[in-house]
Amino acid sequence: MKNSFLIIILIHVMAAVSAKENTIEEKIINMEKAALERWYQGDPMGFIELSANDVSYFDPYLENQLDGLNALTKLYGSFRGKVQADRFEMTNIKVQATKEMAFLSYNLLAYTNNVVDKWNGSEVYRLKPDGKWKIVHTHFSMTQPIMKE
Amino acid sequence: MKNSFLIIILIHVMAAVSAKENTIEEKIINMEKAALERWYQGDPMGFIELSANDVSYFDPYLENQLDGLNALTKLYGSFRGKVQADRFEMTNIKVQATKEMAFLSYNLLAYTNNVVDKWNGSEVYRLKPDGKWKIVHTHFSMTQPIMKE
Numbered sequence: 001m002k003n004s005f006l007i008i009i010l011i012h013v014m015a016a017v018s019a020k021e022n023t024i025e026e027k028i029i030n031m032e033k034a035a036l037e038r039w040y041q042g043d044p045m046g047f048i049e050l051s052a053n054d055v056s057y058f059d060p061y062l063e064n065q066l067d068g069l070n071a072l073t074k075l076y077g078s079f080r081g082k083v084q085a086d087r088f089e090m091t092n093i094k095v096q097a098t099k100e101m102a103f104l105s106y107n108l109l110a111y112t113n114n115v116v117d118k119w120n121g122s123e124v125y126r127l128k129p130d131g132k133w134k135i136v137h138t139h140f141s142m143t144q145p146i147m148k149e
Numbered sequence: 150m151k152n153s154f155l156i157i158i159l160i161h162v163m164a165a166v167s168a169k170e171n172t173i174e175e176k177i178i179n180m181e182k183a184a185l186e187r188w189y190q191g192d193p194m195g196f197i198e199l200s201a202n203d204v205s206y207f208d209p210y211l212e213n214q215l216d217g218l219n220a221l222t223k224l225y226g227s228f229r230g231k232v233q234a235d236r237f238e239m240t241n242i243k244v245q246a247t248k249e250m251a252f253l254s255y256n257l258l259a260y261t262n263n264v265v266d267k268w269n270g271s272e273v274y275r276l277k278p279d280g281k282w283k284i285v286h287t288h289f290s291m292t293q294p295i296m297k298e
Contacts (some may be wrong), residue, residue, distance in 0.1 A: 094205040
């Protein structure tokens, strides 16, 4: 009897731990981290694989908002092998998810030879009809760009 | 009989026009435009009234993502009467809405004495339990900031 009770408790604890790891918020953060890992090893295709056909995109080098996965693939293709960092950190992470849409925002710190490159990052993810979460909007900007100069 | 038919057609047309004006996408764009109108007349409180208690916020002057409406109210309070423009344009507008969350992104051009100030803007709106759409995340950055220097 005592053992059955312990087993039931154990099952509930395992389910709770498993549920925590599988919240939409956790999933989104993990997908973003995995894409950033590839990004800082010179492989921008992690973000392309995560992005939806109707993605829109801002970075500080563009004059206008970029429209669609084809344009983003072309842009990121030109970055292949060029972006590297020893390590990165996501800080001040904010994430909110609903059933069909979620956003993730964070400060991104990329370290190379003890020099830190600071970014502000915002992503909007949307649950697509095939059941996969995809990025529909990306906005990266430099943290305090004018002070950097 | 002919008249009844015409009245039914008219009702359908009116309903269609009304529905178009009341899509979530239209509503979000109109709320943002109204807040920008006030912003460029030196009144940042339009954005404060639109923002949720749990808003998070990036602009290019901050070192870290700002957290919550109290902090944003304090920041925007310091801008009161200081931000002015003759006129502004929202271009390359992208908007996607689900039942509970929406995002809006656009290039913002603010003109003062024929000088243009260019911004990249992204907002995430969320439908709150009181039935009002509120901003839960704001990211404004300068368009091509380094080229500006």
